[in-house]
Structures are given as C-alpha cells and as structure tokens.
Amino acid sequence: MLENEEKQLTRDCLAMALEAGAAKARASLSKNTMNIVATLDGEVDKVTGCLDRSISLNLFVDGRYGTFSTNKLDRESLRTFIVKAVDTTRMLATDTCRDLPDPNRTAKDAITGGELGICDPAWSSVTPDQRIAFALENSAHCGLADGCVAPAKFFEPASCVAVARRNNNSVSRAQGWKLISEEGEYSDSEYFNFVVDTQGLEVLHSETSFEFFTELTIQDSRGHKYSGGWWEAAPLLKDFHPEKVAAAALEEAVMQIGPKACPGGKYRAVIDSEVSQKVLNPILSALNAFSIQQKNSFLTDTLGKQIFPAGLDIMDMPRIPGEACGKMFDSEGVATSNHYIVKDGVVQEYFVNTYMSNKLGIAPTIEDATRPFIPAFKRDDFPAKADRQSLMAACGDGILITDFCGGNSNPATGDFSYAIQGYRFKEGKIVHPVREMLITGNIVTLWSQLLAAGADARRCRAKLTPTLAFDNVDFSG
Amino acid sequence: MKTKNDFACIFGVTDTQLQALVSEGLRGGGDWCDLFFEDTSYTELMLRDGEVSTGGSHIDYGCGIRVLCGEKTGYAYAESTDYPALLTAARSASSISVAAKSLTINQKSPYAFRQSPEGITPHSPDNKALERHFYPMREDWREADAARFVPVLRKLESLIRAKDSSVHKVIAMLSYQVSDIMMYNSLGELSTDTRPVGSISVTVIFVRGGRTEMNNASRSFRAGVEMIGDTLLEEIAANVTAGMDERFEARRPKGGKMPVVMAAGASGILLHEAMGHAFEADFNRKGQSIFANKIGKRVASKGINILDDATIPGNRGSLNVDDEGIPGQKTYMVEDGILNSYLHDRISAAFYGVSPTGNGRRESFRYNPIPRMRCTYMESGNDGSMEDLISGVKKGIFVDQFSNGEVKIGEGDFTFYVKSGRLIENGRLTMPVKDINIVGNGPKALADIVAVASDLKIDDSTWTCGKEQSAPVSCGIPSVLVKKLTVGGD
Numbered sequence: 001m002l003e004n005e006e007k008q009l010t011r012d013c014l015a016m017a018l019e020a021g022a023a024k025a026r027a028s029l030s031k032n033t034m035n036i037v038a039t040l041d042g043e044v045d046k047v048t049g050c051l052d053r054s055i056s057l058n059l060f061v062d063g064r065y066g067t068f069s070t071n072k073l074d075r076e077s078l079r080t081f082i083v084k085a086v087d088t089t090r091m092l093a094t095d096t097c098r099d100l101p102d103p104n105r106t107a108k109d110a111i112t113g114g115e116l117g118i119c120d121p122a123w124s125s126v127t128p129d130q131r132i133a134f135a136l137e138n139s140a141h142c143g144l145a146d147g148c149v150a151p152a153k154f155f156e157p158a159s160c161v162a163v164a165r166r167n168n169n170s171v172s173r174a175q176g177w178k179l180i181s182e183e184g185e186y187s188d189s190e191y192f193n194f195v196v197d198t199q200g201l202e203v204l205h206s207e208t209s210f211e212f213f214t215e216l217t218i219q220d221s222r223g224h225k226y227s228g229g230w231w232e233a234a235p236l237l238k239d240f241h242p243e244k245v246a247a248a249a250l251e252e253a254v255m256q257i258g259p260k261a262c263p264g265g266k267y268r269a270v271i272d273s274e275v276s277q278k279v280l281n282p283i284l285s286a287l288n289a290f291s292i293q294q295k296n297s298f299l300t301d302t303l304g305k306q307i308f309p310a311g312l313d314i315m316d317m318p319r320i321p322g323e324a325c326g327k328m329f330d331s332e333g334v335a336t337s338n339h340y341i342v343k344d345g346v347v348q349e350y351f352v353n354t355y356m357s358n359k360l361g362i363a364p365t366i367e368d369a370t371r372p373f374i375p376a377f378k379r380d381d382f383p384a385k386a387d388r389q390s391l392m393a394a395c396g397d398g399i400l401i402t403d404f405c406g407g408n409s410n411p412a413t414g415d416f417s418y419a420i421q422g423y424r425f426k427e428g429k430i431v432h433p434v435r436e437m438l439i440t441g442n443i444v445t446l447w448s449q450l451l452a453a454g455a456d457a458r459r460c461r462a463k464l465t466p467t468l469a470f471d472n473v474d475f476s477g
Numbered sequence: 478m479k480t481k482n483d484f485a486c487i488f489g490v491t492d493t494q495l496q497a498l499v500s501e502g503l504r505g506g507g508d509w510c511d512l513f514f515e516d517t518s519y520t521e522l523m524l525r526d527g528e529v530s531t532g533g534s535h536i537d538y539g540c541g542i543r544v545l546c547g548e549k550t551g552y553a554y555a556e557s558t559d560y561p562a563l564l565t566a567a568r569s570a571s572s573i574s575v576a577a578k579s580l581t582i583n584q585k586s587p588y589a590f591r592q593s594p595e596g597i598t599p600h601s602p603d604n605k606a607l608e609r610h611f612y613p614m615r616e617d618w619r620e621a622d623a624a625r626f627v628p629v630l631r632k633l634e635s636l637i638r639a640k641d642s643s644v645h646k647v648i649a650m651l652s653y654q655v656s657d658i659m660m661y662n663s664l665g666e667l668s669t670d671t672r673p674v675g676s677i678s679v680t681v682i683f684v685r686g687g688r689t690e691m692n693n694a695s696r697s698f699r700a701g702v703e704m705i706g707d708t709l710l711e712e713i714a715a716n717v718t719a720g721m722d723e724r725f726e727a728r729r730p731k732g733g734k735m736p737v738v739m740a741a742g743a744s745g746i747l748l749h750e751a752m753g754h755a756f757e758a759d760f761n762r763k764g765q766s767i768f769a770n771k772i773g774k775r776v777a778s779k780g781i782n783i784l785d786d787a788t789i790p791g792n793r794g795s796l797n798v799d800d801e802g803i804p805g806q807k808t809y810m811v812e813d814g815i816l817n818s819y820l821h822d823r824i825s826a827a828f829y830g831v832s833p834t835g836n837g838r839r840e841s842f843r844y845n846p847i848p849r850m851r852c853t854y855m856e857s858g859n860d861g862s863m864e865d866l867i868s869g870v871k872k873g874i875f876v877d878q879f880s881n882g883e884v885k886i887g888e889g890d891f892t893f894y895v896k897s898g899r900l901i902e903n904g905r906l907t908m909p910v911k912d913i914n915i916v917g918n919g920p921k922a923l924a925d926i927v928a929v930a931s932d933l934k935i936d937d938s939t940w941t942c943g944k945e946q947s948a949p950v951s952c953g954i955p956s957v958l959v960k961k962l963t964v965g966g967d
Contacts, residue, residue: 044549044573044576045549045550046549046550046551047552047572047573047576048551048845049553049570049572050843051556052843053556065530066531067533068534069533069535069536071536071537074557081536085533085534088532088533088534089532091532091622091623092530093530094530095530095531132576180763180764180765180887183763217764217765225765225767225887226887227885227886227888256888294646294648294682295645295684296646296689296691405890405892406892406893407881407914408880408881408894411691412682412689412691413689415912416912417912417914417965419892419914419916435890436890436917436963438892438916440965476732
C-alpha cells in the first residue's frame with residue numbers, strides 16, 4: 001500500500017526544490033515490496049524479503065537540468081539532498097530544450113493507480129508459508145507420480161515432470177541422461193509509482209506480480225551438460241499458473257541432447273515467441289528520436305514510408321486492462337495510448353519525448369513503446385493465427401531458433417550477427433539440435449522476408465512478439 | 478582514513494546493537510549471521526552535443542542482514558539504519574531457520590565458517606591490515622566540486638575531434654561513486670572499507686561518405702580525483718579514434734573453423750566469460766559447471782596460469798576485503814594447466830572444506846553475496862610476441878576487441894561479437910573484418926590454447942559483470958593463439 005504520507009512527502013519535494021531555487025521540478029516515488037523463495041533441488045535455499053523506496057527528481061534550474069535520486073527519505077535528509085542537487089544543477093551548461101511536458105499531454109486518468117486492474121488485493125494476503133509452498137510444489141522434485149512414461153526423444157511436457165521427479169531411478173538413467181540440479185524461484189511483488197510535477201501533474205501506477213522460474217541442468221551419458229529454463233508470471237494471482245514451468249524447462253534441456261553441426265546456407269527460420277523480440281528490439285531502438293538525433297539509426301527519414309511488408313502491423317498496447325506490463329503514463333507523466341507504430345508496413349511514429357521534440361523541432365509523441373505487440377500476419381500459403389508447430393509445418397524445412405546467445409546489431413546500419421540455439425526441422429518436424437550456428441543479415445532485409453507472424457505471443461512478457469517465420473535467412477556455422 | 482568509530486557514526490549503530498542484531502538473526506536457530514552496511518553516493522556528468530548539460534547524483538543507503546542455516550540463506554534489508562528497522566530485517570532474515578528446519582540439511586558438508594585468513598580484522602586501523610590498502614584516495618570524490626569536471630569532458634571532446642575529422646557526435650560521461658562499507662558477523666568480526674570507482678567513458682559516431690560507424694572507449698579505476706589528468710584523456714581519445722580507417726574498410730569474411738589470435742588486453746573478457754564463470758564455486762557446488770569435480774585435473778596446457786586477483790592497486794576489480802569481510806587476495810584458478818581452485822564465498826568454502834578466497838561479492842546491501850570474479854587474467858607465457866603468434870598462422874583471424882559475450886555455464890558454449898579484427902593470411906594481417914562472431918566451447922578453447930605471448934596487459938575499461946547482480950570487474954590476457962574456433966561469417 002502506498003501511504004498518504006508517502007504521497008505527501010513526494011509532493012513536498014517539489015516545494016523543497018522550488019524553495020531551493022528550481023524553476024520547475026518533477027518528483028517520482030517508487031515503492032516496491034518483494035518476497036522471494038528460491039529452491040535448490042526441491043528444497044528451500046533462500047528466503048528474501050525486500051522493501052525498496054526511493055524518490056527521483058528532475059530539476060530545471062536557471063535553464064539547466066539535472067537528475068537525482070535518493071532512498072534517504074526522512075525530511076531533513078531530503079531537504080539537504082535537494083538543496084545540494086539544485087546547486088549541482090547550476091554547475092551544468094544551459095539547455096533550453098529541457099522542459100516539463102505540455103500539461104495537455106499528461107495523463108489525467110491515472111488517479112487511483114488501479115485503473116488497469118493489475119494490482120491484486122490478494123497479494124497482501126499471501127503468507128510466508130504459501131510462498132514456500134508455491135516454490136516447492138512447482139519444483140520438478142516435488143512428489144512422485146506413479147506410472148509415468150519414460151521420456152521419448154521428444155515428449156509431452158507432462159511426462160518431463162514425471163521423469164524429473166524420478167531422476168534417481170533406473171528409468172531416467174536408462175534414457176541416457178540424469179538431472180544434475182534444479183534451481184527454482186517464486187517471487188511476488190507489489191509496486192507503486194507516484195509522479196508529480198510543478199505544473200500540476202499527479203499520476204499513480206500500481207501493479208502486482210507473481211512469478212515462478214526454473215532452471216534445470218541435466219547430463220547426458222557422455223557427460224555433456226545441458227540447461228533449460230522457463231518462467232511464468234501474471235499480475236493477478238488467479239491468472240498465475242506455474243504448474244508446467246518445470247516441465248517446460250526440462251523439455252528444453254533434454255531436447256538439446258545430441259546437437260549436430262548443420263551446413264551453412266540459406267534456410268527458412270522460425271523464431272520462437274519466447275525469443276523473437278530479439279529481432280524487434282533493433283526496430284524500436286532505431287525509431288527512438290534520440291538515436292535519430294545522434295545519427296545512429298537505420299530508420300532515419302522513414303516516417304510515413306513503407307519500410308516493412310504490406311500487411312504487417314506493430315502496435316503499442318499499454319492500456320489493456322488486466323494485462324501485465326501495461327502503464328497509463330511514461331516517465332514524464334505523458335499519457336500512453338493503444339496505437340500503431342507501424343501500420344500495413346508503413347512507419348507511423350518515432351518515439352519523441354519532450355526534450356527530443358524541442359531539440360529536433362518535431363511534435364512529441366511518447367518516450368518509448370511500453371508494451372509493443374505484433375498481431376498475426378501471413379503470406380498466401382501460411383496458416384492464420386499460427387503457432388510454432390504450425391509455422392514449422394508451413395515452412396516445411398528450416399531451422400527453429402529457440403534462443404540467441406550473444407552477437408550484435410549495428411544501430412546505424414541494421415546489420416546483425418547473432419549466435420543461435422535451435423533445431424533443424426524437416427517436413428515440419430524437429431530432426432536434431434544444431435550447434436555453433438549464427439544468423440547474419442540486415443534487420444530491414446530480414447523483415448522484408450517475413451512469411452508469417454503467429455498468434456502465440458506470451459501474455460506475461462512486456463513485448464508481445466509471437467513466433468515469426470522468415471524466408472532466406474543466412475545461417476553459418 | 479576513517480576509523481571504526483567513524484563508520485559507526487555514519488550508520489548510527491553501537492557495538493551493543495550490532496551484537497543484539499546478530500543474536501536476533503540467530504534466534505530461530507541459524508548457524509551464521511552477518512550485517513552489511515552501505516552508504517553510497519554516485520555522481521555523473523554527461524557531455525552531449527558539445528555541452529555538459531546533463532548530470533546528477535544519487536544516494537543509496539541501507540543495511541542487508543543475512544542468516545545462514547546450513548547452506549540455506551535468509552536475507553532481508555532495510556533502507557534505514559534505525560535500530561527498529563534493522564531489528565525487523567533481522568527477524569525477517571531469520572525466517573530461513575524455520576523454513577530450513579523442515580528440510581533435510583545436507584549433512585555431508587557440516588557448516589564450518591572460518592576466521593579470516595591470518596586471523597586479522599581486515600582494514601581495522603589498529604592492525605597490519607592497514608598495509609593492505611589497494612585503492613587509497615588522495616582526494617576524495619565526495620569532497621570535490623562537480624563543476625571542476627565540466628572542463629575535463631570538454632577537453633576530452635576536443636582531443637577526440639582533433640584526432641579525426643570524421644567525428645560527428647561525441648557522448649562523454651564521467652561518473653564516480655564512493656561507498657562506505659561496514660560489516661559485522663556472528664564471529665564478532667568487524668570489517669570496514671571505503672571503495673571508490675571513477676570512470677570515464679565515451680561513445681563517438683563517425684561519418685564518412687554517408688556511412689556511419691560507432692566506437693567507444695572507457696577507463697575506470699578504484700581511485701580518487703587524482704586519476705583525472707591529461708594522460709588519461711589522451712589515452713581515451715587515442716583509443717576511441719584508433720583503427721577507424723580499418724573499421725570503414727572492414728568486411729564480413731567467409732566463416733568457418735580456423736585458428737584465432739587474440740590480442741593482449743581486452744580479449745581477456747573471453748577468459749572472464751567463457752572460463753571464469755565456470756570456475757565460480759556456486760556453479761560447481763550445484764554441479765552445473767562444466768568444471769564440476771575437476772579440481773586437480775588438467776584443463777589447459779602446461780605453463781598456463783589463470784588468476785583472479787583483488788590486489789592490483791587501483792584496479793576496478795580490486796577489493797581490500799570482500800563483501801563477507803574476507804581480505805582481498807590473489808587466487809590461482811589454473812596453475813601450470815591444472816585446475817587449482819574455484820572462486821569461493823563463505824558458503825561454498827564451507828561446502829568444499831577450504832578457505833574462502835575473498836570472492837563473496839554483492840551489488841549492494843540489497844543482495845546477498847555470491848562468488849564473483851574480481852580481476853581475471855592469464856599470466857604471460859614464453860612464446861614470444863603477438864607478431865610471433867600471427868606469423869605462425871597460415872589462414873585465420875586476429876581479434877583485438879570483443880563485445881556482447883555470452884556463455885552457457887553448463888555446456889561451456891560461448892559466443893563473442895568481434896568489434897575489430899583482421900584476417901591472417903600467410904602469417905600477415907590483411908583485410909579488416911567486422912560483423913562476425915567467434916563461437917566455441919570454454920574448456921575446449923582453453924585446452925586449445927597452443928601459444929601464449931609474453932605481453933600480458935590488464936584492460937582498464939569499465940567492465941561490469943552481470944551474474945544475477947552487477948559488480949565492477951576487470952580482465953586481462955597476453956596475446957594467445959587458439960588452435961581452432963568457429964568464426965561466423967558469410
């Protein structure tokens with residue numbers, strides 16, 4: 001709960017800043033309460049309790065601008081800190097482009113913090129024992145299920161759990177692998193962000209989160225180790241379903257056994273929804289006005305132009321009630337909205353905050369995409385509302401990418417080179433894991449070869465990217 | 478230098494309160510309790526578009542309390558050091574005792590924490606630990622007026638522009654932080670430290686003939702204001718403008734498996750990522766590392782020594798004491814090619830029945846300590862110079878800067894992006910290369926090092942390790958020749 005006293009303290013920071021000589025100011029209080037129960041091999045390994053509170057200040061003093069933060073929140077310490085902060089700001093060069101946002105652009109409807117419905121009152125009733133139970137009950141080590149089948153080379157997740165639970169019996173050893181370790185972590189948190197400025201802005205955001213993560217390490221009969229991880233999260237307890245996390249992690253680890261080299265060349269690539277944001281991120285960065293102003297964007301001068309395939313949309317969807325990672329305002333307090341970033345392949349928006357707007361002389365928008373979303377997209381022969389399996393089937397032969405491991409994308413040119421983890425598939429079915437492979441190319445060229453975007457984006461992610469299928473991707477290894 | 482009483486005043490706690498907090502932490506039946514007090518101030522100034530028009534400062538203050546029960550951890554922290562807040566945190570941390578009691582503790586590793594090596598109370602003003610000061614500040618950043626650093630950044634920009642007319646944009650940042658740290662544990666040991674970190678980093682965008690390239694450079698030290706000077710600025714300016722002709726000429730080469738010569742210095746990041754993490758004892762205690770159960774086994778050729786060192790004066794990774802109160806020290810992980818030691822915190826040291834190596838580190842009071850590297854490097858070898866290594870390669874790649882490395886601890890597989898390098902053809906450096914990755918397996922690459930030059934260089938860039946928490950580190954390596962690695966190109 002955010003106390004009225006804490007809100008008042010945040011407001012009082014503005015008064016202290018003005019009193020110390022600031023012309024304008026913004027103050028942002030963040031308060032996060034988190035509880036974590038970590039497990040190792042089915043036992044509680046660590047219990048952590050956290051409460052973080054800090055106030056960030058943006059000060060506008062004599063045409064100068066400074067950013068400050070502190071977690072010493074007693075009034076006397078704050079007053080001393082702010083007086084010194086104003087003095088420090090006076091040492092900087094003037095920058096007339098710095099300003100608070102136009103009040104007409106700021107959010108007026110984020111009053112209670114609960115407008116998006118992602119702050120669960122049930123959070124405060126979760127007990128320490130329940131947290132431990134969540135962590136232990138969802139461990140692969142929890143309990144033994146009789147009559148479970150041994151793992152085939154590729155298998156249903158349900159049997160993975162059973163196998164993990166029986167990791168010391170002869171069945172799992174006979175399959176040529178054993179479980180080395182399992183690390184799990186349950187966490188829940190309650191977060192508040194209260195932002196005020198000297199132009200009358202007053203907005204509040206609140207959210208809760210329930211998360212469970214598992215990482216499993218297995219060893220095959222030749223002594224090679226493989227790890228797999230999976231996680232689930234939800235803002236509301238009723239939507240939190242971590243039951244299959246351990247199974248998914250184990251499946252990921254076991255599927256990697258026996259990687260083979262694959263000849264380099266052009267393949268169809270299917271990028272799993274869990275990692276497909278990797279090829280969206282460079283686009284979002286390149287649309288940021290800061291990148292454009294610094295001549296460090298491969299999407300300079302593309303506003304209103306057809307850069308991506310016709311039919312492809314990229315949206316920002318920060319205001320969907322009940323959905324994770326939504327927010328009604330950005331860090332300046334500017335109101336977010338559900339809107340197109342790219343529509344039918346045409347660039348609709350750069351991300352322009354107040355500073356960049358003044359600097360570049362263009363209209364401000366929002367400082368960044370809050371919750372980007374790629375709706376389903378398909379070319380002629382591909383299925384509508386596809387998922388990973390149906391996209392592999394539609395592609396026929398290719399390489400499924402399930403993880404990226406290092407690499408780089410050049411922000412100025414869009415050229416990229418990423419190492420990948422994944423699987424060779426033929427006739428829509430996985431044949432074997434691949435090893436030491438990379439993809440190279442250019443981001444704009446890659447997206448021009450988009451065959452389909454699925455409808456399987458994971459709701460718990462901040463970036464709602466589905467499984468993507470591309471044609472003619474350069475693989476080397 | 479601050480005395481014990483100075484630290485007690487900063488945090489507003491008495492000896493009696495420290496003892497009472499530890500008692501409260503252990504009330505539920507824990508085996509160990511320690512307190513970590515921190516007062517950090519951080520300041521940054523940024524030059525962009527020719528002006529130092531962005532800056533600010535930040536304060537982080539609080540105390541973390543850890544209770545151990547066997548190998549299980551209870552952790553809580555308070556952002557105030559008022560006694561009631563600390564008492565609440567101690568009670569919260571002690572909850573691990575309750576959780577652990579319902580479990581079967583791993584009895585094969587009876588808990589056995591040790592006094593610090595040599596029985597000293599590190600960095601206490603009345604003992605020989607005073608001599609172990611690896612980063613004395615001649616001038617404390619906290620007492621310096623930030624205004625005096627504005628001309629420093631302007632001068633850096635001028636130096637950079639003077640060296641290359643194709644410089645289009647310069648973003649330069651000076652940041653500095655000082656942390657006062659006080660630790661107390663259930664053995665009654667009190668440790669204190671004052672840790673500075675000063676860093677200058679610069680990103681430059683070059684435009685030639687309508688083409689754009691970016692480069693960056695940085696230097697970072699555990700030192701006071703005295704680290705700032707013309708020599709440092711010249712070095713950074715030279716570093717960030719070096720090799721840009723080649724960068725504009727560079728092409729993506731044909732890939733494949735081939736010998737790789739890594740230049741001395743920054744290539745050490747590969748040692749940190751691909752081998753160092755796998756030597757951290759927590760990964761080995763849990764059986765996850767590819768080096769688990771390989772102590773005493775040969776992992777590299779004879780003559781190869783790999784260290785993790787907290788004792789290099791002024792180095793970004795150095796520590797007078799780690800975050801569990803263990804004195805900073807030098808640890809040979811690989812000695813003459815044999816795996817000699819993991820990097821330990823107190824938990825893993827107790828598990829393995831060895832002394833802690835001073836690698837228990839944490840990002841801040843908000844985190845419990847875990848085994849982390851400090852300055853990781855390979856000692857010089859006897860195989861001549863870098864040129865000697867290159868001359869022995871018929872067809873391969875020479876790399877002098879890596880970035881964006883990632884490693885999978887269990888598998889040992891790593892990938893590094895090559896920022897700059899050249900082809901090696903018939904023993905000579907030829908075409909500059911770009912947009913490629915080096916892919917390999919840590920243990921195999923280590924075993925495949927066939928030549929080590931005598932030119933060890935520690936790289937003083939702003940390396941930050943991101944294993945669960947951020948921690949300042951550094952790295953180094955002499956020039957080495959790896960027999961075969963996968964180079965991803967066209």
